[in-house]
Amino acid sequence: MPFRFRKRTRLFPGLSLNWSKNGLSSISIGAPGATVNIPVARDGQTRGTVGLPGTGLSYSHEGSRKRSVRERQQAQRPTVPTTEQLLQDLEQVLYGKQAIAYTLWTMGIAERVQNDPATPRAIREQAFLVATWERVELHIRRGRGQAETIARVRQVCQAATAVLTYADEQGWVDVGDA
Numbered sequence: 001m002p003f004r005f006r007k008r009t010r011l012f013p014g015l016s017l018n019w020s021k022n023g024l025s026s027i028s029i030g031a032p033g034a035t036v037n038i039p040v041a042r043d044g045q046t047r048g049t050v051g052l053p054g055t056g057l058s059y060s061h062e063g064s065r066k067r068s069v070r071e072r073q074q075a076q077r078p079t080v081p082t083t084e085q086l087l088q089d090l091e092q093v094l095y096g097k098q099a100i101a102y103t104l105w106t107m108g109i110a111e112r113v114q115n116d117p118a119t120p121r122a123i124r125e126q127a128f129l130v131a132t133w134e135r136v137e138l139h140i141r142r143g144r145g146q147a148e149t150i151a152r153v154r155q156v157c158q159a160a161t162a163v164l165t166y167a168d169e170q171g172w173v174d175v176g177d178a
Helices: 069-076 083-095 100-106 109-115 121-129 133-141 146-170
Strands: 006-012 015-020 023-031 034-039 047-052 057-062
Touching (some): 083 100, 083 133, 100 146
């Protein structure tokens, strides 16, 4: 068992300096029965102790650790969804109650918009982007980093909306049914 050195120096009633073999360890403030111990050159947190003098009974509670600036910043950052979570959410939107996937792919609207020579080029490019689920998934997975991946999910949503709106304007589908 290693040796331990402790010494207490009372400056005046209610204030003491606590020494260890490495120098000043902590400062104690308070009278017998209720003290607060503040660490100076040791690990640990501020400790409060309440006891009944002369009985040996006491209760001690160490305060919570102070978080570093980096830890506080990370705690304040919003959680960013992973690519897999984004793909699952998009798949639920496309295959969900509104059945956008049914309208785009099963009814062939994406292909029809893509192949119609009267379709504006911008709409045709968006129809190419949402032509199949595999193409949508590949487009999203090519995103580098969370910000770009989220931007690509938005592009897919905007492309699907533009294709369905154009198809509705042409009378090929009723978007209210989609």
